[in-house]
Amino acid sequence: MGTALVYDDEMTKYKLLWVDPVCEPEVPERLQVSHQALVRSGLAGCCVPVPVREATDEEILLVHSEEYLEGVKKTPFMDLEDLMAFTQQYGDVYFHPNIYHCAKLAIGATLQLVDSVMTGKVRNGMALVRPPGHHSQTSQANGFCVFNNVAIAAQYAKKHHRAKRVLIVDWDIHHGQGIQYCFEDDPSVLYFSWHRYEHQSFWPNLRESDFDSVGSGKGAGFNINVPWNQVGMGNSDYLAVFFHVLLPVAYEFGPDLVLISAGFDSAIGDPEGLMCATPDIFAHLTHLLMNLAGGKVCAVLEGGYNLTSLAQSVCQTVQTLLGDPPPHPANLGGPCESALESVHSARSVHKKYWSCLQHAAAPFPEEPSTKTCRPAQQDGSQGPQSNGGGEAQKEAIVWPEPLQRDAPSVRTALVLPDAVACADGCERFSPAEGPDSMATAGLRKHFLKESEDGVNVKLLYNITALVGQMEKNEIRNGLALVPDVSMATTLLTSTSLSKRVLVVWVGDGLVPAQVLEDEKTLVVHISSTAPHEAQSKYYVPITLKQGCGDTVGLMQAALGLLLPLGYQYAPGLVLLVRLPGCRAREDLWLQLTGLLQGLAAGHTLVLVQENETASVGITASCLLGNAAPSLGSLAAPGPEDVESFERLRLRLQTDWPLLQTTAPDKR
Numbered sequence: 001m002g003t004a005l006v007y008d009d010e011m012t013k014y015k016l017l018w019v020d021p022v023c024e025p026e027v028p029e030r031l032q033v034s035h036q037a038l039v040r041s042g043l044a045g046c047c048v049p050v051p052v053r054e055a056t057d058e059e060i061l062l063v064h065s066e067e068y069l070e071g072v073k074k075t076p077f078m079d080l081e082d083l084m085a086f087t088q089q090y091g092d093v094y095f096h097p098n099i100y101h102c103a104k105l106a107i108g109a110t111l112q113l114v115d116s117v118m119t120g121k122v123r124n125g126m127a128l129v130r131p132p133g134h135h136s137q138t139s140q141a142n143g144f145c146v147f148n149n150v151a152i153a154a155q156y157a158k159k160h161h162r163a164k165r166v167l168i169v170d171w172d173i174h175h176g177q178g179i180q181y182c183f184e185d186d187p188s189v190l191y192f193s194w195h196r197y198e199h200q201s202f203w204p205n206l207r208e209s210d211f212d213s214v215g216s217g218k219g220a221g222f223n224i225n226v227p228w229n230q231v232g233m234g235n236s237d238y239l240a241v242f243f244h245v246l247l248p249v250a251y252e253f254g255p256d257l258v259l260i261s262a263g264f265d266s267a268i269g270d271p272e273g274l275m276c277a278t279p280d281i282f283a284h285l286t287h288l289l290m291n292l293a294g295g296k297v298c299a300v301l302e303g304g305y306n307l308t309s310l311a312q313s314v315c316q317t318v319q320t321l322l323g324d325p326p327p328h329p330a331n332l333g334g335p336c337e338s339a340l341e342s343v344h345s346a347r348s349v350h351k352k353y354w355s356c357l358q359h360a361a362a363p364f365p366e367e368p369s370t371k372t373c374r375p376a377q378q379d380g381s382q383g384p385q386s387n388g389g390g391e392a393q394k395e396a397i398v399w400p401e402p403l404q405r406d407a408p409s410v411r412t413a414l415v416l417p418d419a420v421a422c423a424d425g426c427e428r429f430s431p432a433e434g435p436d437s438m439a440t441a442g443l444r445k446h447f448l449k450e451s452e453d454g455v456n457v458k459l460l461y462n463i464t465a466l467v468g469q470m471e472k473n474e475i476r477n478g479l480a481l482v483p484d485v486s487m488a489t490t491l492l493t494s495t496s497l498s499k500r501v502l503v504v505w506v507g508d509g510l511v512p513a514q515v516l517e518d519e520k521t522l523v524v525h526i527s528s529t530a531p532h533e534a535q536s537k538y539y540v541p542i543t544l545k546q547g548c549g550d551t552v553g554l555m556q557a558a559l560g561l562l563l564p565l566g567y568q569y570a571p572g573l574v575l576l577v578r579l580p581g582c583r584a585r586e587d588l589w590l591q592l593t594g595l596l597q598g599l600a601a602g603h604t605l606v607l608v609q610e611n612e613t614a615s616v617g618i619t620a621s622c623l624l625g626n627a628a629p630s631l632g633s634l635a636a637p638g639p640e641d642v643e644s645f646e647r648l649r650l651r652l653q654t655d656w657p658l659l660q661t662t663a664p665d666k667r
């Protein structure tokens, strides 16, 4: 299934007609450079083009009032003076004779995208629209927004597509208060927003943008605000919020549609956000959402005012929606202290609403850290230089161009015993030449008993050849059915050329000593008992009392422990090993397979005991990029499991700072 791209250059045909410094950044070029970048990179050509349409009055009235709509309807016939007067009644927004038309197209584009995704015409997609929407409210325009595109889309999906639970992820750097107000008491729409706040000193300066606005009445718990109280937030800060706030709750919520208020003013270089996160981070944020709701993800443009980082971020997002391999995560440090306070605050106010957070640390009295994490130019670009004239001259903020993300010619290769049929869409791996005598001797000497027949030699040779081709980016990922997953893992870690190999060892069974001792491997062992004395930072035993059959425990461990470790480790290869007798539920196994593909540029090799042929087809389909089926809403993880997770976090978070969920001096 494809990725929709909804765009029409009619939406570039309005602009600011008078002087208003606040509204200056919202220019038509924002849409032009974004679309042009998608065309020039070839990404637009890979998408399914979906035409825009005008929203109907009825659709606008899903969120807005009649009197507001009647007022906006008059703007096309207003002269400059009347337009300015009409604009005066609202904040930080401007009107234009053509903006009503464009605002209807922005809604229509968004609803076309929702239709395409909800009817299964495409898997996911992006709507490039302006004017943006998330600040507009029932009866008012605000913050460059006229109608609330994403709020209308959520109501529309509930009404026309029987969506039961809609997740809205608002990664724009401003708080989408319009969306928050719309769903304040609605438990069927979970609204998540992070936003520059600086203790209410940043626009729109609302008390209700702080983390303690959790929704009201039946909607309590379904509004999550993560305020950034300092500028300069970077990739690690964003990922920490996804791993420790958004994703655990999103998986517990179990949405059947994900809407992204995709504002890119949260990217580096943006004059509004002053953040440091680089455009490639949006590839990872998108990927981390793509296994929710069975992959039904609709990204809708909101803000983004640095034309360079906007275009790059839009491309990173669309390229991930298309299923291209993710970029290697940029050298991730740990989240800064202020970010950790925000993470801690959000987790503690929501622990009473979400069982995945029930063991989050209790709220601490709010004395914000005064230590600045990093100046806004942290990313290594020039800070403000005084030019002798006394005032600090703003140097251009620079960052590296996102790297190419080349998709290997072969996506998924399977190493299977001859008797097992290949899954469709995959390729049965058979290297050009078989093992030569040297290789055979080596394999026999180290890995096979003399008595082994030639079949296993060929099989083992094939999986090392497969990994070799993955590491040369000729093949993206693979699955191998092997007689002995322990021996195969030992062989692959010892022959892999990658500097770092992440081994995800799922099930009850010892990890081979040779793998544990290999200093280029990080082993995350998920099982019902911790078999090894865990001292090394490169061996992480995650124990589940009920074993791997405990879907909730495994999922929450994957989100809060495995993924932060994996992203921080930044491996060149991921081995996902399913031990014999592992009782991980099929849909959970697919979630793991899907999420881990965000690492190592997608170089994941799944190793399964050869008698477990049942999982070949579905695992292969997930490796081919099909979204893992939704787990539905999740119940509570076992308290003793969560206690052991938190003990593990305490032991490891100094070595792996992305595991942190609270600021150091608050523990």
Ligand SMILES: CC(O)(O)NCCCCN
Pocket: 022, 092, 132, 133, 134, 135, 143, 144, 145, 172, 173, 174, 175, 203, 263, 265, 302, 303, 304
């Ligand atoms: C869509 C948006 O969130 O980027 N609008 C920002 C408006 C800022 C006004 N000071």
Ligand SMILES: [Zn+2]
Pocket: 172, 173, 174, 263, 265, 272, 302, 303, 304
């Ligand atoms: Zn914004």
